[in-house]
Amino acid sequence: MRKIIALWVASVVLLSWLGYGQRDPNARCLLECHANPNLKREVAPGQFKSLYVDYDQFKASVHKDKLCIECHTDVTVIPHQRRPDQIHCLQCHYRGNVVGAPVSERPERYKESVHGKAVERGDPNAPDCKHCHTVHAVRAHTDPRSPVYRANIPKTCGSCHIEIYTEYLESVHGQALQKGVLEAAVCSDCHQEHDLFPPDDPRSSLHPQSVANTCARCHADVKIMERRGVPIKQVEAFKKSFHGIAIEFGVLKSANCISCHEYHKILSSRDPRSPIHPLNLAQTCGQCHPNASSNVARGRFHIIPSDPDAGIVFWVYEFYRWLIIVMTSFFILYIALDLYGRWRHAGRSSHG
Template sequence: MKRIWTLAVPVVLAALLAGGKVSAAAPGVGDCLECHGDKTIEKSLPGGATVSLYVDLNAYRASVHGKGACTTCHSSATSPHGKLAKVTCGKCHPDADKSYSSSTHGKSRAKGALDVAGCDDCHGKHDIKKAKDPAARSFHLNIAAVCLKCHMDRAIEDKYGLPGQQVMEAYEKSVHGMAATKSGLMGSAVCPDCHGNHAILPGDQPRSATHRQNIPTLCGKCHSGILEAYEKSVHGKGMRGGIPESPVCTDCHGEHKITKVSDPSSSVFAKNVPKTCSACHEKEGISTRYALPKKRFSTYMDSFHGIALEYGMTKAANCASCHGFHEVLPAADPASTVNKANLPRTCGKCHPNAGPNFAKGPVHVEVTPQKAMGVFAVRVFYTVFISMLVLLFVCHVGLDLLGRRRRKRLGEGEKE
């Protein structure tokens, strides 16, 4: 190895001294492979590490660029040569180059961070294949592993303040991750489907595909029917109307950890729905600011529905059973499932005889004289009644016991 280096340096120096005119006709693939076909050829880096300079001819020939010549990319290569100029893919792929340089990867790399993904990290070097080729690194079902090579690396995560490993692991277990790795579905959402490929940007930048306001559109790329329902809902309208607290898909479903509705760990699993909804609807600020009815969660949890659900009776109604989910609308809207006129039908899903009587009286029963006089009166009566009776019981029992003790002591006194 050193032999080559020591040999190469004077030759290159001589070439440079001669004014660069020495460069003969561009070397062919065969010429390059004379040296680079040797599996032991390598170069040492300043740190002491070594990099193999071997090029697998077969892999190269099989690649998308396999019919070209080495010098197409390594334009400065001569035989023999020293350090070559950097390969610029943008020469032939200007669009990709443009969007890459606007991405967070491109920007960091431009600043000199070389451990940030460049073209070759995702696409490969000499063995580049078309994305449609199942052997390609950028193939739909392979790309997640390529991304995770860096994004599961703790050193890189720490250095750039990236989301932790558990986020990435959660993706692998998510419905999207399972669809890709386990079921091998081409329609599964893999990293670039949400985050973009060349133009990838962190979610906090407005131009990012994963920025909050772009989320519904993003998810709607695949889930278009649901996007349509969401756009009509109070949440969708609010989101489009610029209300920042209005929930987008990920607020209810989660992001990387997204799982099926039937999965008990899902945030939209029947048992977890009240917790998910109440994350916003129990917030004093939100209900006051948008004049929403209060105490929805606590009244629900006091009802049989809430308690039974908490114990695991998943057929008991949760928030979404009555209010709907993607198409949720305020009760005042005539199209809402919880509009008074529609309550019989909504309740009728579970209570087959549901009629207009279902709409008489509040559903979320707040026990106050104004909202539910009957229940309030019963509760007050029983509170007083129970306290009085228990007091009476305890006094009677207590006096009985005290009396017994007193008599026993008296009896003993008399004996003595």
């Protein structure tokens, strides 16, 4: 009899434990309210905010093993005694969190960004984390269903920046992306993800002194450029040009990549709409050099004098290189010879 009782107790404990294990701890939140698609709250007269959570989406997200209350930490009883606070991703995603929430793109710098500043100012249209990452359906940026997956980024940003999005889609980068070229530049490649600063901020990837380096991340990458058949030395040549030198040493009005190439609507030089199409160059250069004529199109661009691709300029470079080597060698040899001659004659006269 004792044995039977003991077995019964043990099985009850075990079964109830198993039952708890199988039962989702988030189930209460869902069963009670948040699984109901019609659950909403009136935020203003006639304006409703949905409080529905698509739990299937949540279970497919990176946070699938998290409990509701791990983020909504102020929720302790049901029904809520007061309206739960807005949560912030930086609760977990900060540098040095021992739990190990990923911070690969320094989300804390978001607060300093144009978007973060706008939120701080109370701009109702300013995007918070959730506008790009979604709320409960957060997926890794490597997941093709994620709004921050490379191919989806332009669309995600475009949901607010609609005009820029349409311009981008026409550009070489947008066209390539639409053809499935994942390494084509998307918004975040130039603008950064979280530390997105206005171009006049020295920290910005699009500050005049940083533009060339930003483009160089791809345009100086031999592998990417070879795969796409794009010339590789453009950025290096720019940095050697007077425009590049002037920018480097603080003359910010000097031309950088985007002064001539445009930015969102970057087009091939073969495209007649492009500012760098030979027929449009006079006008493009004319933005800064009012006298520029069609002559500016007669010659190669982005030349490195020491590179045979520079054409005639390469030959001028070679001419002077050899002239300098020959003449300087001659000068030094002549001086050595003259000194030798003086030494000889001095020796002779002192002996004689």
